[in-house]
Amino acid sequence: MKRTLLIGKETHDVELLRQDGVTTFLWDGAAQAVDIVEVEPGCWSVILGGKSVDVRLDAAKNPDPDVQGFRATLYDEPYEFALQDPRKALLAAAGGAAGSGGTLTAPMPGKVVKLLVKDGDLVTEGQPLLIMEAMKMQNELRASSAGKVSKITVQEGATVETGGTLMILVAPEAN
Amino acid sequence: MKRTLLIGKETHDVELLRQDGVTTFLWDGAAQAVDIVEVEPGCWSVILGGKSVDVRLDAAKNPDPDVQGFRATLYDEPYEFALQDPRKALLAAAGGAAGSGGTLTAPMPGKVVKLLVKDGDLVTEGQPLLIMEAMKMQNELRASSAGKVSKITVQEGATVETGGTLMILVAPEAN
Amino acid sequence: MPVTKVLIANRGEIACRVIRTCREMGIPTVAVYSDVDRGALHVRMADEAYCIGPAPARESYLVVEKILNVAKQSGADAIHPGYGFLSENAEAAKLFEANGITFIGPRPESIVQMGSKTAARVVAIEAGCPVVPGIQETMSDEDLLLEAEKMGFPIMVKAAMGGGGKGMRLVKNAEELKTGLPRARGEALSSFGDDSVYIEKAIIQPRHIEIQIFGDQHGNYVYLWERECSVQRRHQKVIEEAPSPHVTPEMRAAMGEAALKVARAVNYVGAGTVEFLADADRNFYFLEMNTRLQVEHCVTEWITGLDLVKWQILVARGEKLPLTQSEIKLNGWAMECRIYAEDPDKNFMPSPGKISFLRTPSGPNVRDDSGVYEGSEVSMFYDPMISKLSTWGPTRLEAIDKMRTALGEYRIGGIRSNVAFHEVLMQHEPFRSGSLHTGMLDKPFWKKKEVGPNLKFAVAAAMVAELDDEERRASQPVGSGDGKPDAWKHWGKFNRL
């Protein structure tokens, strides 16, 4: 099955053909023989042109439900790759992309130690918004751009998970 | 659920009761609190009376299909334990046990290098019957008791799996 | 005093480390654990294990009475505190001893004398050991500001009862001091239960070099050479090595003797570390004394061939130090990388979670001191250090290249770790040349490796193969399988038809 590969802003057409014990990988139309074996659950040993590469795949959440995301780990460094069924890509292109709001989310699980702003405050880029504690280290979370605090969704002392919403900022123009 | 534990020739009635977060193990009617957690797939950490024991369970084939066999590994040594549903045990006791014949089976995968006897030969206990090679070592397989070779089921050069039948011996009386 | 059954009042890698030596010596071990640590490696490794309460350390690992009760219940006659937690708690040590239980550590009085950094400075000055210019006592924010102005910026703010870099920060001007003090006090309070801080003149591009010392109950002392721990981030040691590339034989002897002066001044018994700052001219200044085993003791073990935990137990038993100063070897070079559950791509934020995959390096001259296993949880409640990887080589560069190789074999899945960061560091020229200072990581140099075309190709092929396999399986009716259980295919949950 043909798929579209997304690596950052790159896209490539890819397809794996298995025939008569030979596996061929098509990359934007160019064919190359690969020898590919799942050696451990989620761990693939790939030999191509003699090079031996060990790839570990972890599923990664992709904001687009039609895109299959994987976090590939190469020598203990993760890289995000995503694959898309090209038919779905066409459909997706027809719709509009929702703009992402200024939501401050928790970068790790931890405890909210102190809120440094309150609802309605105007904040400048880089201004500290709240202090989180995890593993005995206190970390300041700062505003990524100027804006207005539209809603604070946590209280001091609250325990939050990774990705949990902490507060919502709106652009000053939206005021 | 109550079960019967078989360890070699020992049998015990055992049952695990989980109630209100407390786990109690019944062993021949005597109750003891245990803290038991599956820490890795098939690996259980058991704490009883303060002692911490790591148990790894591998399913083991039991000749009786009504008996659930496990090979428990304690500090890298395997021990065979089996559990039986007591209702089934009653049924089984009503039937007759089949006598096991003098079948010589392969103790490991390997190649039959040489047959040292032929159909109809009378053999004495400990007499070498054939030579198998595995991993470059040649091993003699010997008769566990005196008897007559009733059927040889492999040829020289054949590759066999663990447990594969090599030859069948009958008791001399059966002659 | 007998040491026939040891309770380890700690968790993680150091608890496992102590268990290993006890097992080697034939001494049974008792673990304690908080609710979230029920499945932790130290619980599984120990002969006995007892729960001591909820996850927060102050409700479990820091509750002296609970530890004492477990010791009594299990019949342990000695307690090894590891590092952190109760290791420098003189009251705990006193209580254990009062109950007839040997505390494997220094006498409580020594802990007290060295426990307050300001008091320790006074001891060092009186013992004739050089110290960094600074104040001798804790004070209010206002007084600290006045003293700082007198001393001149930059200055260091430090927790009086602290250690391990927590609550410590470099402050370049009065404004920073004002905003930094409350935060430093907050961290000090939450980490050490005491919000006292003090200030010292900051040394420019200092090197952190420390001396491992040992004393016994018979007045004998030795120093087991130095360790350099200058590679730090946020005042936390990241890489340690022994010996130090900065130290000459003369400086080594001078530092060793200075360290023993401090140890003798407090009648020190057991393993201790005297920390110094050194400048480019090889002047060195007493910083503090850690009255416990250090995280980085492994590198000293590599170059001396000694087991420091074993020595701690021998000394606690009342035996004499096994060797005299002239019998102690300095053989080759050792490196240690602290493997943290943290995300180099997100400014090294902690990355707790379940370790879904773990392969640790081995082979010649590689040592991994781990507190985790595949399937275990890195909890947000404790330190994010999951392992210490150490290597040895005849020379410094050989130890570094061995470390680079070992890091390349390390695989940790499910959470992020700093393994790849360490790999980059091992190839960082200032590090390789030995030009270390405590601020060397302040300017970020970490950059993810580029994925070349071949690697992209390989990853893409693996991804496509994985999805093709999944879809093939999903399109087969349930139970029609090839006898191969789908069980181990942990991707199943991502099937989308």
Add this chain to the structure above:
Amino acid sequence: MPVTKVLIANRGEIACRVIRTCREMGIPTVAVYSDVDRGALHVRMADEAYCIGPAPARESYLVVEKILNVAKQSGADAIHPGYGFLSENAEAAKLFEANGITFIGPRPESIVQMGSKTAARVVAIEAGCPVVPGIQETMSDEDLLLEAEKMGFPIMVKAAMGGGGKGMRLVKNAEELKTGLPRARGEALSSFGDDSVYIEKAIIQPRHIEIQIFGDQHGNYVYLWERECSVQRRHQKVIEEAPSPHVTPEMRAAMGEAALKVARAVNYVGAGTVEFLADADRNFYFLEMNTRLQVEHCVTEWITGLDLVKWQILVARGEKLPLTQSEIKLNGWAMECRIYAEDPDKNFMPSPGKISFLRTPSGPNVRDDSGVYEGSEVSMFYDPMISKLSTWGPTRLEAIDKMRTALGEYRIGGIRSNVAFHEVLMQHEPFRSGSLHTGMLDKPFWKKKEVGPNLKFAVAAAMVAELDDEERRASQPVGSGDGKPDAWKHWGKFNRL
């Protein structure tokens, strides 16, 4: 000669071992593999990997032309043969050199001179090195019988081209010799492609002690002390250590000098081992010379702090030996246990199969040289050794107790291993006291540990919990799960309703 890319003409742990040193030295590596080894660890670790044919070694790892072709194809300019396979094949070494590829091993002439054990005896005798009384040449079964009668039983039958104990047997009388000769020839043929055997007078309760030597291309020689390998089963080494508890400093120097006499006599270059038998009176007799790296080189690495694979590469490059005799250290004591896939409960029969679970020990002074991983297959086609576990201690007993502790952490599932057997050995009094001889394992002393009531109780509880969980899951409708995939429950297949 340049060594800029190394092809490793081997598999298993030794291939991984060589890859590690190459990586440390920054040298890219090329693996070769047979069909069944596609997923083997060495294939995954190497930078490049090429298939060289079907599983049987004589159709893959032993086919010189295939190896040569891969070297040419990949641009490798050096070949490391490991041990076994082509490591002592002079023709292969010649062919590689003729094609401009450096053979990381001795000159082909040295291999030839030492390759026939009978010829090697002559060299040793002429060089002034003591030898075991025996015949100097191979002969027919009839002539061997006559010679044996003259020499007097017991005698040893050995493969002329052999090594590693294969084809070797102790024979107590003429009858045993008659029945044993065909089998010895058969094994010799299948292992070494040559059925020549010879006989030697058997030494009673001999100790196997060997000297590690090194030579360079400039005529320099050193010996890296001895190893004792007396703990054997079926003439296969099971445990090795360095130094030997039997060897005094005088004996060490005498053996070292005797070994160098043999090395010099054949202008030896690279790593080699001169094996001796020693009797209770510390007489020693030349046995053979192994013209390659030995399995047990790790224990020498522990006590000298040297990397023997690195030295091999340096010497192959034409460099001088890095150290002179007086610079070589002998530091502490090292033990090595060979971890085999074999079943101690079935007379140590090989136990090939899939390794379903694997946890290897680590911590201070523990080294595991493994060629496998969790999920890999131990094939029936090759040697059943899956790993070498080695430990170090300042003294012999400390190294033994460290080994006991490390073995206690080793977990291998899916196949049987001899880990528990080694654990028993580490507590076996004759072993601990150092009273070793090559027949010490002939009388079986291995006995499985008894399972006490507490352990029985714990195992039973785990089993019941496992079955209860399974039945609970089985009784739930499919898809009603708690979000936790059943995937990882590898017991699922044993569900019975």
